[in-house]
Amino acid sequence: MTQFLTAAFYKFVSLPDFAELKKPLLTACHQHQVKGTILLAAEGINGTIAGPDSGVRAVLTMLRSDARLADLQHKEAVANTPPFYRMKVRLKREIVTLGVPGVDPKSLVGTYVKPQDWNRLIDDPEVLVIDVRNDYEVAIGSFAGAINPHTASFSDFPAWVKSDERLKSKPKVAMFCTGGIRCEKSTSYLRTQGFDEVFHLEGGILKYLETVPESESRWQGDCFVFDERVSVGHGLSHGQHEFCRACRHPLAASDKLSENYVAGISCAHCYATRTPAQKKAAAERQKQVALAEQRKMAHIGSPMPSKTKSA
Secondary structure, three states: OOOEEEEEEEEEOOOOOHHHHHHHHHHHHHHOOOEEEEEEEOOEEEEEEEEOHHHHHHHHHHHHOOHHHOOOOEEEEEEOOOOOOOEEEEEOOOOOOOOOOOOOOOOOOOEEEOHHHHHHHHOOOOEEEEEOOOHHHHOOEEEOOOEOOOOOOHHHHHHHHHHOHHHOOOOEEEEEOOOOHHHHHHHHHHHHOOOOOEEEEOOHHHHHHHHOOHHHOOEEEOEEOOOOOOEEOHHHOEOOOEEOOOOOOEEOHHHHHOOOOEOOOEOOOOOOOOOHHHHHHHHHHHHHHHHHHHOOOOOOOOOOOOOOOOO
16 A cells, blocks of 8 residues: 655744745655645745655755755654645745744744643643634644634734733743644744743644653644644544535534535535535536546545645
8 A cells, every 4th residue: 555654844944045945846846756835935944745755755855955954853644645636835924924023933932842741831720721723723622721712813813812811911821733833933922022931832732642642641632734634633643534625624523414514515614605606616526526436536626725734
């Protein structure tokens, strides 16, 4: 059985020539049959790629050949089906969009906490534990007792910080996200707002699930990931969710019982907002997918609406 290596990585580093890196990076990914998404900005790089083991490692080697990325770290996972169907290298203003000028994790950031030390920190009743991911991610899993800011996108986070009464006294705060990148920026932002005791989970939820035994874990549910795996559990095993092919909202088995769920066309989260034309187009795409499955052929259909890729 063919296996696909997935590698997730990011680094905040000054890349003033980031636009010039796009073409050779995209060429290398195509040459090595690697697919996924890589974001480049003046503040650094953020990506998740997948493909043959040798191909993914070749691309990582190419990245690390740039002295500025020599110490680039990555997290690995193995899948039996392709996590991505296309390769995209995008130029951005930020590698994870907070939208607040002057926030620079390279110069000011919170205190990193190793996964094996995380339980002790969040068990402290004096610590406010905050999940900095978006609402649809939090909905399928989080740490017990963590605060959900109910943000639709990461750029909503600063407004929540300024409005939530629990943060007015600038308490000790512990923050976490999928892979760590959003915490780099959110802790940096809090430091600029006068918070002195700010901590974040090093390596994010993914490193915690990989490192901490399930018997000792404080994690409940699945962790949403931004690829065709949809979600993962302890040990980074495949989770229990799949995408709505219309809106990419993660769906559990119970969500598929909704009268508004039609495979490939709509779910309870998007049924009311989908136009008749959109539903018709989705129905045609789903028909082609079904035919491809009958013929045992790959079919990726039309590009699905994408949720903001963050780790």
